[in-house]
Amino acid sequence: MQEPIFSLLDVERTYELRRPGWLNRAPRQLKALDGVRLDLQRGDTLALVGESGSGKSTLIRLMLGLEPASDGRVLYGQRDLAQLDAEEKKRFAREVAFIYQNARGSMNPRMRIADILAEPIRLHRLCAESAIAERLAALLDRVGLPAGLLQRFPSELSGGQIRRVAIARALAAEPQVIMADESVAGLDVSVQAQVLNLLRDLCRESGITLVFITHDLGVASYLCEKIAVLYLGRIVEQGPTDAILNTPRHPYTRALLQAFPRFDMPLKASLSGEIPSPVDLPKGCRFAGRCPEAQAACRESDPALTAFDAERQVACLFPVAGAQ
């Protein structure tokens, strides 16, 4: 087996909360991520799925090296992200691109599209200044935008166009890995379909490794071959997309699937309650409070992510049985 491009080894991320007024009081800790293990192979397309507060965005920030892990290690290739030297950091920045959730907010409103797209090319000295224009035109063509947009400002572009520019900027430095945070949320269905098709074609054609954050299991299943479901800072289930859709093994995954709006099924509120605060984590399984299958043992011992079968890992004491 080929060595993974990214490895997360029991990664933890805690934030200390300060309470005003009292001296000598032990600060409370918010555990955003708790013991995440994940291997990403070259060419994988992985969706991180979960509700708000599940730790998806924290996980991707750690994988981008924007934040250090409180415990555990994030490896890129064989190197720990926390120990990269300046040269390696620069290479990492070129090889791993990020598409922000708020595409418009991630661009300088006073820069023209041409300058926004040329910035990574110039920074990494990927081609001669004279060849940049040609390269920009090729980039826009690749994301299906007319070259005429190069002289425009971000505010002059529509929501769909700005997402395409964000994708083009991520592609500008010819990365090996693209990470994207909710890149199609809030778009009209027709534009969303265009952007999804574009991302899917790009990954298929160029073999880019994709890590895609979404709260939408439909989008995850369309774009990615693997899915990791997060709940309160932990991966509760991961495996191939089809297997997860057809036979979810974790009750939370099943609840997410049941709550997904479908033409051929009645509305079903599959879970009661809300995701609890990550500050005061319950003892035992952190999903037990909302889990329809919870038993006494679930409130006592905290299940680790273990192999369910050859491809699937589940963190549940009593995984959902049955073919469907």
Next chain:
Amino acid sequence: MDCAVALTTQAANMPVSEEPLLDVRDFSLRRGQAVVLDGVSLALQPGETLGLIGESGAGKSTLALALIGLLRAPEVQLEGSLRFRGTELTRLKEADYRRLRGNKIGLIFQDATAALNPCFTVGQQIAEPLKRHLGLSKWDRRERAAELMHSVGIPEPRLRLDAYPHELSGGMQQRVMIAIALACNPELLLADEPTSALDVTIQAQIMELILDRVRELNSSAIFVLHDLALGAQVCDRIAVMYAGQIVEEGPSERVLAAPLHPYTRGLKSCVVELGSRTLVPIPGQVPPLDAMPAGCRFAPRCPKAKAICGEQRPRAEIRDGRQVACWFID
């Protein structure tokens, strides 16, 4: 695909009353030169739920806001008729409208954080329509507000009465807004994308809650939605809007299972379902308000468009129990 299982066939069982609760006839709304809504017609019976569906800019929210009389600026011109329980809304005085809003017509906005006033407790905000419309005493208002919070599934309502909106989660804020909208048992509830800012599991809870409460009160509801599958799950009828017009309207199981208008078909082929293999986007974009095509507004993006589509606007025809505005219905 059979959508019938997804739906309550409440509408079919209801006796059709003399006059619909809401009757929109040939309603147009202009803002200066721009025609934002163009010849919209639909009727809603008591107890029915209707979904307005379409891309941004289709006029869904505009129609909802016009119904509740929040688009009455001098530059806005209304034509045609909006009748609610026999009252003509387009000529209603502001003072009379105020007696309607929050009383007979409730409204739920998309963004609860923005819609709730950050300076008042949720208890005070729920109590406001109880004071204004029902004239309850201070003590009764507080009691009723706690009951309402309980009825929308807020745990420990008496403790939360004195909470400010920022102390509640997004789902809880949405519940507070539902409590405000339902405070006076409205006959019509307007919900503008009530769950699009929420997670799917919370979305299902909130939608179930709204439907339960609406049925309990025997009210009607209009949902503005962008999610077609959710529309199939919660609405008796669906009106598909495009560029300020209704292109197809009818029972949701028919409209969404076997769409007749090319736009409805196009929308459906863009919907990401679990395990979707292909998505076929609709080419092009919604035309800007100041450059609407002369004939059918969808013609420039329509795969079936012929010469006549670009020249003349198609009239809505009744076909298979629904109204469809297209020259080439097959």
